Amino acid sequence: MTTNGKPKVAFYWCASCGGCEEAVVDLAESILDVVAAVDIIFWPVALDFKTKDVEAMADGSILVSFINGAVRNSEQEEMVHMLRRKSQLVIAYGACSHLGGIPGLANLWDKKTIFQEVYHEGVSTVNPDGTEPQPELDDQGRRVTLPRFFDTVRALDQVIDVDYYMPGCAPTPKLTMQAIQTLLSGNLPPKGAVLSPDTALCKECPRIDTKPEDLAITEFKRPHEILIDEEKCLLAQGIPCMGPATRGGCEALCIKGNMPCSGCFGPPGRVRDYGGKILSALASIVGSRDDAEIIKILDSIPDPIGTFYRYSLPVSMLRRKKMEAVASEKK
């Protein structure tokens, strides 16, 4: 382990896609400044992967660990506990670590139903012997192991104590660079802070001027059903856009691509249940007072969970589908 006096920084990934790693790589030339300022002592995807070396370090000797991905299996759980011990600060980096993320939608199922689909029922799966991956396997005297797959996906702060959160799927290079600079400055924000502006996305949306004062929606449109105007507020076009209930900081990237915000930055401060917040924001612009009509309008959002809780199911008040309910759905 190097002892050059530079602050030590670690990057680790759990159940994730590698997009958060790309987000760091997308610092492009700036990554050279980062490398000059800190000593990256752990980054399995790019540098020396030595769990053992981190284990050998004194507790608290890493200034900050950036951990992305949700916690889906036993190996990830063990790794984040170890990194917590070794780190002064832990940042939940990206939507999966912050809120559970898209892999968190697996909380609508459990291990058994997921294995059933992937290893038995998948239409191209050919598995006459009913084989499943085993945590411990004795293959003719050879002991081969795999991490244990959990029933429930968890966000990072449901497993370990987290100091700060970097939102986004993926976080932007700009916010990442700002966060690194803030942490190195020693002028730390209050614990628990989300390192992105605490305002709704609409505030930084280039279409804000086309958002009517009082929206009255009589039917929600799905993006493939209409030709989307490239200048006009998406909500004004009837498309569910999570902007009003979502934290800003991304500079409205998806909207610049002429598609609605899907909510990857999560809520602004003090919102307990982000999906509930979006639901209430959208419900408030439904332009009807007639119960039957309201139900019809809400029916034009056929997947409320995937629409409102796409990135945040594990940290929501719903958290997961009840295990008994999943079990009763099994064939």
Added chain:
Amino acid sequence: MSDNKNRAVQETLAKGAAKADASYMSRRITIDPITRLEGHGKIDIFLNDQGDVDRAYFQVPELRGFEKFAVGRLAEDMPQITSRICGVCPTAHHMAGTKTLDDLYKVEPTETAKKIREMIYNIFMVEDHAIHFYFLGGPDFVVGPTAPAAERNVLGVIGKVGVDTGKQVIAMRRRLREIISTLGGKVVHPVFGLPGGVARRVKPEEQKHFQEVAKEAVEFGKFTMKILEDIVLKNKDYVDLILSDAFTHKTYYMGLMDKNNHPNFYDGDVRVVTPEGKEYARFPIQKYLEHIGEHVEPWSYVKFCFLKKVGWHGFKEGADSGVFCVAPLARLNAADGMATPLANELYQKYVATLGKPVHHTLANHWARVIELVFAAERFQQLANDPELTSDNIRRLPTETPKEGVGVVEAPRGTLIHHYKTDDRGVITMANLIVATQNNSARTAMSVEKAAKGLISKGVVSDGILNEVEMAFRAYDPCHGCATHSLPGSMPLIVRVRDLEGNTTATLRRDSDGRIHKE
């Protein structure tokens, strides 16, 4: 009495078996984790009594279960949901999902939409292949497979090709990715795909910029090929290594081809050739279930694809085994030529040198650069297309959705999405066959063959570290994540354990690239 006697016999037998097991288990080598993969990976190597490799397991210790939690989602959200399978190649999943929506709604995208999609896709292929050449697989050749480990990385590459070139690569990557951001909203998880088209048109002033970047990309492709030729192909040792048996497997090959049997990353029919190079199958992706099956092993979370009509007969090569190969080497084997002039010229030279089909896994690196040139040329053709800036970017779906299948060639090979929905377009079934799975059997075989070729009489040499890695790295195991391995190092720990699982020897390579015995 006879019970006691039986018990004694049983005990004796059990002891004998345990003894045999013990000697069998006397050596186990674990490489955990391997890196420069998108995701986690691990290799367990078991030695026999003589200390030679009995079996090596190339394991994927991870699963997220997208097929299951896709159920209940809206079909139009699938291109964005499935892109989260891989943040390194999100564009591949986004595009496969979008094309599946075309098929689901039976809506043909407008000509302009197809051109925008194909242009974005080829931009993505250029940056992705470049990353592999300069940062991941390339160092093994550009710097050298037996070069000191400390130099066998991107800094070593820069040392060979010059700092200016290094900066050029970073800048090229950024400029290409900026175009994807412009058209797709984000580059990590773009949002442009809709059934029948794309969400956003190309503005005339943007087209001019795209043309400039395309011109640079073609020059960049030529330049990359020159580096490959000068440093790799003119070096007899490297050519010998590429041709060596330890890195050779004769399998079936698969790729997406246009009507002239030229590879097309965005669209076409799937073509499969035999280990002898003869056409075995050619089919539209809607028929994939007739041809591709997924086999399950208890020691990995990944499934292993095979040709259904040949059947799964284990991790074996040859025409009697259903194991097949995808990605650059396989695509060029399944092709009769390339669709753009410069790439075709390079392809002819490649075939003239190596013959056809090419069974040498490490030739993937060469094939990849030819594909990079093709993608750059195709990008340029599309960037120059006058129709690119038309407003006609969407055809609205009118059919009731039911079932759709879509395909693209991801950098790492053929990628298939298959959805079924109810009348409202809510997913009732999703099946995803990703490139890594298509290559997973052959990759596992390559790792095992390299291990067998390198480990003898229980001697674990330092050299094993890089060469075992080279066996899987040639397949481009999801790449970009590892691109910024700045101060080098392929982090590896090799532990030799006794039968109780105690470590008897550990070799490790540090971040400075040096190898230590502990």
